Amino acid sequence: MSNVFQGDFGSSFSGRSKVQGDQGDRSRLVVELIIPRLKNTLFLTGVSALVAIPLALLLGISAALYRNSVYDRSATGFSLVTVSSPEFFTGYIFILLLATLFPVFPTIANVNEDTSLIDRFYLTALPVFTLTLVTMGHMMRMTRSAIINILSSEYIEMAKLSGATRYEVIVKHALPNAWAPIAQVITINLAYMLIGSVVVEFVFNYQGIGRLMVGSVYNRDIPVVQACALIFASTYVILNLLADLIGIISNPRLLYPK
């Protein structure tokens, strides 16, 4: 166990390769297999998060601001559709539209260590779109409902009666009290992106940790599967911890004692 914390996940069963000829067979270390794949997945998730989170917050807040308007209804309706469609479906729709009918982006996000950053953005565009669409709806709806929930509080009426504008009411008075639930849903979706990328990586043939795990399952490569599972599990734990921390920091009741 202690080895894990020192970065030693043991050796892989497969991937044996001759190293320096006469030294004989050597199995590859799990870490060596995982690190480059993990980097790829983190890149994909990171970019998706950078797109999805601000977009979701913006949409959520503006939907709450113009509640029950045409804009609000279409935004929530659209988000419902995207949340309900599975990644592979959304992914193939994107391939159909943006790669086949209108060939703007490549169907296969084939990156390797030498790919430049700009090329990476270009190659991963479709998987990023897919992940964004799948997770954004959930976050947007949560943001919207967390804010609307707070809008019925007495202190919101008080703020209105002291002359606060609609924008001020939402951003200054409602949002600071909504951070805890919003942080929860954001971190859950971050974790989902990281792990849900298994499917997306498969659809777009992206060399990420999800594909590695699926491949290792085929090959009965237990140490690699173990390491992947461990990484996924700890992602959930760490991200949830982070959400709780944000919840505490954003709430003066918990931060300052009576």
Next chain:
Amino acid sequence: MTSNNKKELLLEMKNIHIDGFSDERWHKILKGVDLNLYRGEILGLIGESGAGKSTMGKAAMGYTQPGCKIIKGEILFNGTDLAKLTEFEKRKIWGTKISYVAQSAAASFNPAHRLMDQTISAANRAKINSTEVLRKDAVQLYESLQLPDAENIGERYPHQVSGGQLQRIMTAMAMSPRPELIIFDEPTTALDVTTQVEVLSAMRSIVDKFNTAAIYITHDLAVVAQMADRIKVLRYGEEVEESETREMLSNPKEEYTKSLWSVRSLIKPEETNEDYMLSIKNIDAAYGSSKVLHNVSVNIPRGKTVAIVGESGSGKSTTARVITGLLPQTKGEIIFDGKKLSPKLEQRSKEELRRIQIIFQMPDTAMNPKQTVDEIIGRPIEFYHGVKGKEREAKVIELLKMIELDESFLDRLPSELSGGQKQRICIARALAANPDLIICDEVTSALDQIVQEGILKLLQKLQKDLGVTYIFITHDIATVKAISDEIVVMYQGKVVEQGLKSKILNPPHPDYTELLLSSVPEMDPDWLTNLLNKRSS
């Protein structure tokens, strides 16, 4: 308040009609009410809940709650009709020319911001002065409202100060932009009497100091008598009458107004005996590590009513929880009808449980919203007496008759009942067990004066007919006078004194009883002034 200023009309509301949307249809909340307010004058708006007084107060700002709309009428503030202004134009008036003080200070402050920032936010938004100046001014306001540590209290968050302090800070917040009109919407209703006195005097002196006009909304006549120059009585969205405060108190014209006065005249002759239904001896109790009851001993005579009075946090409700076994005591013993009761609920026999029943303060939350009246009352009958079918139904109807309702209520859900009816059903539920002792925990606090009177009369009648013993927990001295034989005064988890009603209510008093009794507002416009003079001398 100089007579000069009084001539100048500040606010004129003409023929206000407001509708509210609930239960899938529109209801009339206000049906053509007029209101005039002069500069520097305080107008009291009183009425029971549902009279439309809060709606009227908010309408004075040109604001209606979501789901309400102004159908007809003019709201002339300094000659401008607020009903015709756009949201944008109204916002310039709100918080600067007219400000609002809400009932529940704890819920009306944003928990995420510091008090100082909230105090000066309206003035800051209107750029009345620089933040520096506004902060200094706020500290001065805190000082004149007699807040402790006025320099630094603004740096705290709302949860870090007490309810009475919050209410005063909200007054400072309303005063910060120096408005021409302040709407006080039941600002002291949620406070203890002793705190209420401080808040009332602070509010009155600051309104006097800046010669601000105010509308003071409340259901408590004695309170409004201290604050207002004129009083307007509302009922069912219509005006009942309006006159100068002194005139109104000495000579009310309408029957309804008189009935508001008469509620407090309910009086019961006191009796007691040495045969104790329940004695609690040297009880200590704690929530976790914080000890809330210290060596509490109380005797409850059989068939009589003992009122436990005290402010919030005095341990009254905790005592009730210990008696019922919901909170086992850490020390001391409870003797019920000659036998020792075990501290834990689980170790008491069904018979012991049946003999002690409790009625709670909020009938709304004390009943399962998905159960009908029949199920609510029938369940304890079945549970304790094992009665089923026709017999059970007959018993439920008998209980309904006892609480002055009839069998047409059997299939109703709690949401289809009024506040007073709900509390009656709770009483019937307690009676269904055929108990010897009923603990009434603030049972009338959430009800209107007139409904209160009905409930208290009912409880007295039931005692006469059935001989039940009551422990009546309350903070309202008028209720105590109306119903009790003996009184127990509690303060900070200790019993200050116990004795016959006449002994406790008449001097000499221990210091705390004196403070508590003198803080109860009286129907005399000079009461607050006299009290403050007496206390300062």
